[in-house]
Amino acid sequence: MNRNAKKIRKYVGLFSAICGGLLISTPAISQKAVAQQPTSKINPCPSIYYEEPHNNRILVPRGCPPNAITQKLALQGLLPPPTTPTTPTPDQRRLGVGGELLNSDSLAINPCPGIYYEEPFNNQNVVPEGCPPNALTQQLLGQGIDPSRAIPARPPVTVIQPPLPEEQQPPSTKIALANGMVNIRLVNDTGTGITYEVVGDTPPRSLAGKSDTILRDLTAPVTLTFFRGDGGLLEAIPQPSEETGMMEVRLNETTDIQQDKNTVRIQEDGTVFLN
Structure with a gap:
């Protein structure tokens, strides 16, 4: 009996030693396995560079495929020539997207576009x-x-002329000129006097209410202006005559500002415009 007890105690001690050794060696094995795992790498060209709004606001790091804003500035000559690929700067990694285009000190603008x-x-x-x-x-x-002391040349300035009346509106009528000349019968149907003038041909003249006058031998183009002495509105009605080279212009009172006219223009081809 004593011999069997001794054998049992011997086997128990041996088993305990084996288990203890396993427990001690396990952490060391785990630490060694972790130490052998490869460290993860930071992607220098994350996909966020190619998503809105960053696609059109933030430059990609050098060496990455260009996004929209990088392509645009490169075409405008505002970026330096490409160099060897580089990883994002610490500031770019801190911001996660490379830094804003206008605020990042790491972005180089080409000084010689x-x-x-x-x-x-x-x-x-x-x-x-x-x-x-x-x-x-x-x-x-x-x-x-x-x-550095030279004054840069300025490109020539093109003067933009406003469109002529005939380019802004359709003609009111057209008359047959007589050898490029026209006679105008001006009729004042209002109850007040008006002042009229053929620009370049006559000085300002007065025409009493309910009266008329004939302006003869006017060479086209002709510009006839008129206005009421009391400041009222005038409606002008041009009427070609059956007589070649003759036109009648009747002036009537109106309260419609859209109908108010103060100029009759006769072009070289007999086209008549009201303004």
Whole structure:
């Protein structure tokens, strides 16, 4: 009996030693396995660069496929030439998207944009200091002139003329001229006097109410102006006559400002406009 008890105690001790060794070695194995796992890498070109609103607001890091704003600035010559791919800066990683376009100090703007070397700027504007000279800068240097003191040439200014009356409205009527000339019978159907003038042919004249006058031998183009002495509104009605080179203009009182007219123009082809 004593011999069996001793054998049992021997086996129990051996089993305990084996289990204890396993418990001690397990953490070490786990730590070693964790240490052997590869560390994760940061994606330098996250997809958020290509999603709105970042797609049109934020430049991608160098080496990444260009998004919309990067392509746009590159086409305008506002970005420096591409270099070897780089990872995002610490500020870009902190912001998660690379930093705002207008506020990031890490974004380099090309100081010598290509527009300085395209017409008309190539021959009109001096390039910034430190940039390769364009045509104008080379010309000034050749003349011994300091480009920084030169005044950039301004492009010619095109004067925009307002459209003529005939381009703004349809003609009121048309008459047959007599060798390029016309006679106008001006009829004042109002009860008050008016003042009229053929621009370039007659001085201002008066025409009493309920009266008329004939203006003869006027060479087209003709501009006839008129207004009421009391400041009232006038309606002008041009009526071609059966007689060649004759036109009647009747002036009536009106209260409709849309009908108020003070000028009759007869073009060289006999077209008549009211204004």
